Amino acid sequence: MTRPQTSAERTLAALRELIMGGDLAPGARLGEVELADRLGVSRTPVREALSRLAAEGLVEVVPNRGARVATWTVAELEGVFDLRSVLEPQLTAHAVPRARPADVEELDALARRMHEVGAPGPDQDLDALVPLNRAFHDRLVALAAHPALAAALAAAIHPPIVRRNFLTYDEASLRRSLAHHSEIVAALRAGDPAWARAVMTSHIANARAVMVRAARLQMTATAIRQEETA
Amino acid sequence: MTRPQTSAERTLAALRELIMGGDLAPGARLGEVELADRLGVSRTPVREALSRLAAEGLVEVVPNRGARVATWTVAELEGVFDLRSVLEPQLTAHAVPRARPADVEELDALARRMHEVGAPGPDQDLDALVPLNRAFHDRLVALAAHPALAAALAAAIHPPIVRRNFLTYDEASLRRSLAHHSEIVAALRAGDPAWARAVMTSHIANARAVMVRAARLQMTATAIRQEETA
DNA sequence: CCTCGTCGGATTGCATGCAAAGTAGGGGTT
């Protein structure tokens, strides 16, 4: 992992983490001076980072009125999963013939680690699952070696809730999700693209069900809160 | 078409046009002061524009070494068309039930206009085809009303050659391309998503053949030029 | 003759200052 050299890139990464991690809620105002102070840089790199995040769709900028964390509707979220259900299985199939034994072992290690920290019990640590999951999927993207597909996927996924957390998974869905990772490793080991593609399709469908449900709950919650304040 | 209010957005649009239009060749160096002088602004909006174009993949930035227009290999170009051949037909099918009669008429007008300026003869104007083609496809994207799909497509297509020009079309391919537009209009009018999807699939396949051939020629040309100078 | 180190010019990265757009609040008028 190469650490970004420039202040602007560090700012970009920091902001992305703040948004993806949920420290900045959707719709939250992003004042330039406030962020600059918080991150210990001047407004210039902050502006650059905000601009790039806007290009990625993570924040929304209105001229002369500043930036806010992007919001999204349930319909948009479902659209994202429509796309993922096409692109990620395709990408996974692409990765199969390119995976070397060392790559498979690495993915296997990640999948096993996820089983450990995700297993119900006193040692369960759902927060630890997030980086492992990202590492797993990012590794697959890299293996596929298909820049255009990777770019399209990145553009589609950026709405942040998608990657955010596993706290919303019920136990059965979580168990399925973890099993899928292991099964993808098995398909890679067997060199069977169709198998890998099928598992990834299930994986996305499972995630879709969880996320859409969570989004619906969150939306009704905020709607109620707005009614109360009004 | 709303004109951008801020200097940075105008700069962004201007640079995009310079690159997409081919005035700045792939690999060309993009000095900040040079561009600032050329566009009559200071370096700040230029930096912001370059940063965003980098996020889009149109330019490549190396820290402390400046920006260049992005380059791409034939393999990457083929990857882009792989994606388009999945995404655009899907998007077109999506657009069918949402197209209102007025929308269909608008697309029909664009298709007819393309036939006029694209027909062989003294009035042929291939340059005029470019904006019409963009308008046609952008209209379809808007009709589909699928933000995630649009974002993914935009991310995938950005390698500029894809949209650049029709100068490389041989006569038969050009005739096919124009006919496809009309046939898409017909499918929309008939309300037949499967038909529209099929035509768009052919349309992309046709474009792919032309573009890959052109890219191969261009690559060998530059290779030869490099040999000569070496 | 080739390699390595150093110096000068050019360019980027970032901070800061100033002007313009926007927002909120109070006072006056109808």
Next chain:
DNA sequence: AACCCCTACTTTGCATGCAATCCGACGAGG
């Protein structure tokens, strides 16, 4: 009492200045 306008404050947008980095060239040493 409701509405509008005007003023003061906040925030963004852009230009500019300075320090740090990088590239090329020249010269010394092997």
